[in-house]
Amino acid sequence: MSDAAALTPLHIRESAQNSPLMPLVVRDLTLRFGETTVLDGLSLDLDTRGCTMVMGANGSGKSLLLKLLHGLIHPSAGQIHWGSQTPTAVTRRQALVFQKPVLLRRSVAANIDFVLKVRGKDRSRRAALLEHVGLSHKADQPARLLSGGEAQRLALARALATDPEVLFLDEPTASLDPASVLAIEGIVNGARSRGVRIIFVTHDVGQARRIADDIVFLHRGRIAEHSPVADFFPTPQSSAARDYLSGRIVV
Amino acid sequence: MDFWPIGHGSSEHAFNFTQRLGLNFGCQTAYPPTCGNFCISGIALQSITDALGLAFALVLSGDGDLLEIVALSLRVSLTATVIACLIGLPVGALVAIGRFRGRNAVLIVMNALMGLPPVVVGLLVYLHLSRSGPLGFLGLLYTPSAMIIAQTILIAPIVAALSRQVLEDLHAEYAEQFRSLCLTRLQTIQALLWDARYSLLTVGLAGFGRAIAEVGAVIIVGGNIDHLTRVMTTAIALETSKGDLALALALGIILLIIALGVNAAVQSVRMTAARQAYV
Numbered sequence: 001m002s003d004a005a006a007l008t009p010l011h012i013r014e015s016a017q018n019s020p021l022m023p024l025v026v027r028d029l030t031l032r033f034g035e036t037t038v039l040d041g042l043s044l045d046l047d048t049r050g051c052t053m054v055m056g057a058n059g060s061g062k063s064l065l066l067k068l069l070h071g072l073i074h075p076s077a078g079q080i081h082w083g084s085q086t087p088t089a090v091t092r093r094q095a096l097v098f099q100k101p102v103l104l105r106r107s108v109a110a111n112i113d114f115v116l117k118v119r120g121k122d123r124s125r126r127a128a129l130l131e132h133v134g135l136s137h138k139a140d141q142p143a144r145l146l147s148g149g150e151a152q153r154l155a156l157a158r159a160l161a162t163d164p165e166v167l168f169l170d171e172p173t174a175s176l177d178p179a180s181v182l183a184i185e186g187i188v189n190g191a192r193s194r195g196v197r198i199i200f201v202t203h204d205v206g207q208a209r210r211i212a213d214d215i216v217f218l219h220r221g222r223i224a225e226h227s228p229v230a231d232f233f234p235t236p237q238s239s240a241a242r243d244y245l246s247g248r249i250v251v
Numbered sequence: 252m253d254f255w256p257i258g259h260g261s262s263e264h265a266f267n268f269t270q271r272l273g274l275n276f277g278c279q280t281a282y283p284p285t286c287g288n289f290c291i292s293g294i295a296l297q298s299i300t301d302a303l304g305l306a307f308a309l310v311l312s313g314d315g316d317l318l319e320i321v322a323l324s325l326r327v328s329l330t331a332t333v334i335a336c337l338i339g340l341p342v343g344a345l346v347a348i349g350r351f352r353g354r355n356a357v358l359i360v361m362n363a364l365m366g367l368p369p370v371v372v373g374l375l376v377y378l379h380l381s382r383s384g385p386l387g388f389l390g391l392l393y394t395p396s397a398m399i400i401a402q403t404i405l406i407a408p409i410v411a412a413l414s415r416q417v418l419e420d421l422h423a424e425y426a427e428q429f430r431s432l433c434l435t436r437l438q439t440i441q442a443l444l445w446d447a448r449y450s451l452l453t454v455g456l457a458g459f460g461r462a463i464a465e466v467g468a469v470i471i472v473g474g475n476i477d478h479l480t481r482v483m484t485t486a487i488a489l490e491t492s493k494g495d496l497a498l499a500l501a502l503g504i505i506l507l508i509i510a511l512g513v514n515a516a517v518q519s520v521r522m523t524a525a526r527q528a529y530v
Contacts, residue, residue, distance in 0.1 A: 091430070095431065102424060102425060102427070104446055105446040105529040114442065118432060142528050143528075144529070145527065162432065
């Protein structure tokens with residue numbers, strides 16, 4: 001999977017014109033659905049570079065946090081600031097890869113073309129993007145007949161086609177085989193090395209060790225711990241993180 | 252209890268009714284009504300078998316009048332289907348992705364309009380297009396254009412309501428991804444219409460089926476004029492009442508073949524699409 005020239009981060013040019021997205025500042029973020037409080041006064045600061053892994057038990061609010069940060073849903077209370085801007089103002093400068101990729105009922109190539117077209121990007125980049133995720137040989141095949149790993153790589157290529165400054169990944173490698181997981185991680189690492197800020201939800205401890213710079217551990221709608229990966233795994237500070245890592249159930 | 256006169260009276264009534272409609276199957280000699288039932292069924296059975304033979308002969312011979320009627324039917328109903336899709340699909344898409352006050356009321360009206368009685372549509376179009384009507388100056392009454400207008404009004408709600416359902420289901424799947432990509436409303440509608448194209452083919456087919464099969468609206472606004480506005484359904488109605496069962500059956504056979512053929516074509520397109528997971 002070559003790092004094609006067409007993938008040279010356009011966002012560097014774009015961000016020169018726009019105000020910077022980072023740092024991310026989240027204060028007292030609360031999300032309620034009726035009587036249920038899903039996120040409960042969460043605060044978080046993320047700095048400019050790297051890959052932040054969001055971990056936590058099922059139902060701890062990881063995916064919802066991502067959607068809030070991306071501006072897809074709105075909080076019940078609290079603030080999110082990307083630099084000086086709100087999430088909905090910067091959705092366009094970010095991309096989200098869902099756990100289950102939502103692919104259009106078209107060919108692989110047409111899925112990329114669609115994004116390049118709606119975002120007004122150079123259509124000739126398609127070949128380089130497909131090459132980058134190793135799908136050149138499947139360009140003319142129906143996207144929805146791809147295997148799980150291929151579908152997720154296409155979703156990643158589509159996300160990268162928007163030249164995001166921040167790339168959200170919501171358990172993109174859940175239910176993929178080890179080779180596909182490594183392929184996805186390779187692409188994500190490539191994006192990071194080009195300066196894309198990565199925010200990655202995962203349950204995979206090994207994956208977090210491989211690619212994370214820091215870990216945000218969610219527990220019951222709050223941040224139980226936010227520490228560099230070098231500290232988190234050997235000496236987790238919170239009891240929730242210790243229980244999670246040792247395999248004890250935390251709800 | 253003397254119930255005989257009642258029964259007698261009603262059979263006489265039934266006979267007069269068929270006479271008035273012209274549905275006498277050439278058995279005028281069957282009067283008095285006491286032997287009416289027997290004569291109708293006996294001769295009708297005979298004439299239906301003969302008529303079937305004649306009908307097939309007509310279909311196979313490629314009779315000029317027959318072809319003219321079939322061609323006009325297809326022209327009117329296909330045009331009406333295309334126009335109804337041009338109106339109905341965008342409306343269905345807008346309602347599918349829209350969140351506005353009174354949306355439920357719009358849904359109810361759209362669904363109710365699917366059941367518009369053709370004769371009522373025919374009557375309304377007639378009132379507008381007749382000499383004294385607001386659109387009388389166009390001189391469209393008793394022309395194929397009037398029939399196209401009536402059929403379009405009849406099936407546009409069907410296309411809108413069915414496509415709304417199809418597109419809303421698809422949008423439920425795509426909505427979050429589309430919001431992440433910051434698509435405009437127009438881009439969303441275009442993408443939904445394209446990605447639902449094979450399901451919408453079935454929606455169009457439902458509209459076409461209704462158009463080609465209806466008789467009430469086209470007979471009112473078209474008038475069933477030979478060589479001008481005579482389509483298959485109106486010709487079947489006329490020929491049946493005249494007792495010319497051969498032509499009526501021949502047209503009926505063609506109508507069925509068209510229905511089967513169009514459905515088979517759409518089905519095969521859909522199956523090809525399904526193999527590529529495009530449905």
